[in-house]
Amino acid sequence: MEPKIKIEHLGKNFFSRRQTIKALDDVNMEFAPGEFVSIVGPSGCGKSTIIRMIDDLIKPTSGTITIDGFTYDNKKEIPQSFIKKLGFVFQLPNLYPWLTVRQNLYLPLKVYGMMDSEHVHHVEDLLEMTNLTEVGNIYPNQISGGTAQRIGVIRGMVHKPEMLMMDEPFGALDDETREKLNMEMLNIWKQTGMTIIFITHNVSEAVLMSQRVYVMQANPGHVKAEVKIEFDEERSLELQHTKKFINYCNQIEELIGKVDLNDVV
Ligand SMILES: Nc1ncnc2c1ncn2[C@@H]1O[C@H](COP(=O)(O)OP(=O)(O)OP(=O)(O)O)[C@@H](O)[C@H]1O
Ligand SMILES: [Mg+2]
Numbered sequence: 001m002e003p004k005i006k007i008e009h010l011g012k013n014f015f016s017r018r019q020t021i022k023a024l025d026d027v028n029m030e031f032a033p034g035e036f037v038s039i040v041g042p043s044g045c046g047k048s049t050i051i052r053m054i055d056d057l058i059k060p061t062s063g064t065i066t067i068d069g070f071t072y073d074n075k076k077e078i079p080q081s082f083i084k085k086l087g088f089v090f091q092l093p094n095l096y097p098w099l100t101v102r103q104n105l106y107l108p109l110k111v112y113g114m115m116d117s118e119h120v121h122h123v124e125d126l127l128e129m130t131n132l133t134e135v136g137n138i139y140p141n142q143i144s145g146g147t148a149q150r151i152g153v154i155r156g157m158v159h160k161p162e163m164l165m166m167d168e169p170f171g172a173l174d175d176e177t178r179e180k181l182n183m184e185m186l187n188i189w190k191q192t193g194m195t196i197i198f199i200t201h202n203v204s205e206a207v208l209m210s211q212r213v214y215v216m217q218a219n220p221g222h223v224k225a226e227v228k229i230e231f232d233e234e235r236s237l238e239l240q241h242t243k244k245f246i247n248y249c250n251q252i253e254e255l256i257g258k259v260d261l262n263d264v265v
Pocket of ligand 1 (some may be wrong): 021023041042043044045046047048049050221234242
């Protein structure tokens with residue numbers, strides 16, 4: 001099967017007056033249609049830079065990105081029709097405080113010229129799917145941080161993207177809320193069949209949700225390993241207590257090279 005997204009020999013240098021920062025070097029990744037893949041790795045290894053290049057917000061220094069068979073690079077731009085296939089969710093929801101939740105969700109539809117009944121219905125479906133219909137008409141300062149984050153997740157999907165890039169979407173949340181949203185996210189993924197690229201520092205949430213995990217390293221950013229996550233049973237929070245789950249986490253932590261501060265002292 002052709003990959004939905006393919007990244008080949010991707011490199012990125014940032015130039016400042018004094019130095020060149022080699023942010024990424026020869027990164028190769030593939031994402032199959034409908035696959036849920038996480039990217040983990042230390043701060044500065046270039047995770048966010050990769051998805052900013054997929055969105056064509058910044059240009060790669062070398063290499064190519066191919067979406068649905070269309071290839072773009074340093075010189076060639078991604079067509080607008082392809083940008084609409086992509087959705088983004090960031091660490092902070094950044095909702096506009098003067099707009100109600102529902103108006104915030106309509107905003108991307110207005111920007112994309114998609115404010116039609118199909119998509120307005122879709123907003124209602126998403127609100128219902130996440131039990132948030134009742135907050136639709138209230139303002140962001142009246143909802144909790146966890147709820148605001150869920151709205152941020154939904155906002156990335158109102159235009160029915162085929163691919164969703166999530167950059168540490170639950171990084172600012174407490175464990176309990178995060179776990180709840182992890183399960184909600186899995187549910188949404190199953191219902192929509194989107195291809196999801198999920199960036200996180202939390203190895204446990206990567207193992208819980210992903211079919212595959214790319215482990216990156218920094219200086220320069222590159223892919224160190226790729227770990228396939230396979231469970232016979234349905235994904236659930238209980239899975240986190242199984243030996244297999246813990247083994248996956250340990251394997252990935254080791255690949256990242258995390259230092260246990262207890263060992264240092
Ligand atoms: N606009 C920029 N100008 C200069 N350097 C940049 C720019 N954007 C990113 N970098 C550098 O590129 C490298 C990769 O940054 P990036 O933000 O992609 O890392 P990351 O893996 O997402 O890190 P984190 O986990 O902290 O979010 C870092 O060294 C960063 O300082
Ligand atoms: Mg980042």
